Amino acid sequence: MAEGWADACRRLRASVGDAVYNAWFARLELISIVDGRANLSVPTTFLKTWIQSHYLDRLLGVLTAEFPEVTHLAIALRSASRAAAAPRAVADEARTSGSEREDVLRATDVAVQDNRKAPRPADKDAATPADGLGGSPLDRRLSFSTFLVGRSNQLAQVAAQRVAEAKAGEPLLYSPLYIHAAVGLGKTHLLQATAQAVTDSGRRVIYLTAEKFMYGFVASLKAQTAIAFKERLRAIDVLIIDDVQFLQGKSIQTEFCHTLNALIDDGRQVVIAADRPPGELEALEERVRSRLAGGLCVEIESLDEALRQRIVEARVAVAQVIQPGFELSPTVMAYVASVITTNGRDLDGAVNRLMAHATLSARPHTVETAETAIRDLIRTREPKRVKIEDIQKLVASHYNVSRADILSSRRTATVVRPRQIAMYLSKALTPRSLPEIGRRFGGRDHTTVLHAVRKIENLCAAETTLAEELELFKRLLQD
Known part of the structure; x- marks a missing residue:
């Protein structure tokens, strides 16, 4: 177990970087693995809360890679007295040493700036009158005039x-x-x-x-x-x-x-x-x-293709200031806008990659070469994770009942069927176990969920309309 945990830690460090790992995971310990559950511990409530809120899935992923039998994990405090003092967590953390706090802050900056373009420290334009109040720096490039x-x-x-x-x-x-x-x-x-x-x-x-x-x-x-x-x-x-x-x-x-x-x-x-x-x-x-x-x-909803096209054109214009010889034909820009559908940052990455490839090859891009340049960017896209709450809301809205009705103990036909459909979709589209799904549906037993799943499967075989509805639900939830 010690060897596997050491390998998992190395995977985690490679995934999140040294600064984030040292701040949040250096004091994390694997205690035991029992019945598929990895039991870990940390010394402070602050660390426990942060890891559970931001890194639980990533931590489970590296553990599963080393211990295939692990299906879930639990994080506990190493000190019982510290756990009893949870309401004083903020005061406890305030007593942490200054150097440790600085490490945590630097790691937080790394984690947050992954989702944000940070200005250079020496950039005077990034300063703001709010700095005296402890405000975060502003990037002068992010203005209304540059917002498409x-x-x-x-x-x-x-x-x-x-x-x-x-x-x-x-x-x-x-x-x-x-x-x-x-x-x-x-x-x-x-x-x-x-x-x-x-x-x-x-x-x-x-x-x-x-x-x-x-x-x-x-x-x-x-x-x-x-x-x-x-x-x-x-x-x-x-x-x-x-x-x-x-x-x-x-x-x-x-x-x-x-x-x-x-x-x-x-x-x-x-x-x-x-x-x-x-x-x-x-x-x-x-x-x-x-x-x-x-x-x-x-x-702010997902970017439509016309807006993605304008974003690509704007990013290319900026890239041409850096690399004057860089050119993308309208056809290639339209291709990029059509295949990168997630967000603006991925479009930035695609343009940067195309610029790098064009610089190295000294040839203009075609659709084929563009596809090769950004292929791995598209392939590494993670599929959308469907949440049980989203399933409940969609099903409730479609059948004109409330989410509270689905979670309630009501057994009228207008509520029971949507509830069973939502349970079926939760089993089909999420990795949650039957007991976990039952808990998310008002604390029901796993046998109730199993009955609902089998009931809907049987009805699908007999009712074409229901089967079509379920396929529609799946597309809406996964798009």
């Missing part, structure tokens, strides 16, 4: 621009403004554009990532300046927080909620971004989710 608008993001762009153009003292149209979208669709670009426009208007603004907010709060506790930290945040005109799904810790969430209430009640503007709607932020407390949902919630 299409059907998928038009509403979010208009809402953000109205926030940016509002005058001091004017009544707020909506606060908070909550923007949610999957990775690489432009949330950070919009938030940074808003922060820069507000700064240029002379209003006081601070732009923070969730990690920066957490670190600032913990640091203020350590330095015994928590009151000053709160006063500085609540004295601004516009608060902008990115990646709020990463907020962890009861004390930190409580302070975040108090800050939201204070700013909104005082007529100040708050702008929030996350990777999912407020109601799906399971890690946040109910009152925080409710407060976020009380403003304007806008989703």
Whole structure:
């Protein structure tokens, strides 16, 4: 087991990098493997919470590669007294040594900047008046003028621009403004554009990532300046927080909620971004989710092909400034836009790869050579992970019942059949076990799930309409 764990650790280090590994995984230990469950331990609640929230799937993947019998894992605290002191986790972490905190912060920066273009430290344009308040740096390239608008993001762009153009003292149209979208669709670009426009208007603004907010709060506790930290945040005109799904810790969430209430009640503007709607932020407390949902919630949807085409053209234009001889024909650009469908960052990667290949070969690209250049980028795309909650919502909406009905104990025909279909799809489209699916459907027994799966399989053989409906559900959930 020790040898396998050492190999798993090497895999993990290669996957996440030295800085992230040293900060989050160096003190992680494998205790035992029992009945397919890998039992691990860490010394602090903070580490346990962070790993469970951000790296659980990756950790399970490297463990499964070395121990095929492992199907799930559990992380515990090595000290029982520390586990009993969970409500004091933030204060405990504030007592961590300064050098260790700096390592954690550097690792956090690495993890977050994977999803964000960070300005160079020496770039004076990246500075902002909010720096004195501990704000995150702004990248001057991420402005409204460089944000490309299409059907998928038009509403979010208009809402953000109205926030940016509002005058001091004017009544707020909506606060908070909550923007949610999957990775690489432009949330950070919009938030940074808003922060820069507000700064240029002379209003006081601070732009923070969730990690920066957490670190600032913990640091203020350590330095015994928590009151000053709160006063500085609540004295601004516009608060902008990115990646709020990463907020962890009861004390930190409580302070975040108090800050939201204070700013909104005082007529100040708050702008929030996350990777999912407020109601799906399971890690946040109910009152925080409710407060976020009380403003304007806008989703940036997947990029349509016309917008992807414009993004490719814009990226090629930027690449030509770096490499003047670089050219892509309209046909090749259209091909790239058609096969890279996920997000803007993947389009950036495709253009960068095409530029590198063109530089090395000194020949213009054709569709065939472009396909070769970006083939591995497409092949390494991970399939969409279907969530049980998404299945429940889709089925409930289709059959005109509520998700609460599906989870309830009601046994009327209008509810039982959608519930059985949702259980069948959960078994077919997710890696969850029958007992886990049962727990996610109101605490039902695994035999109930098994009965539902067999019932729907039998009905599919007899009812063509139902089989077609299930295929439609699968396509909608997997697209």
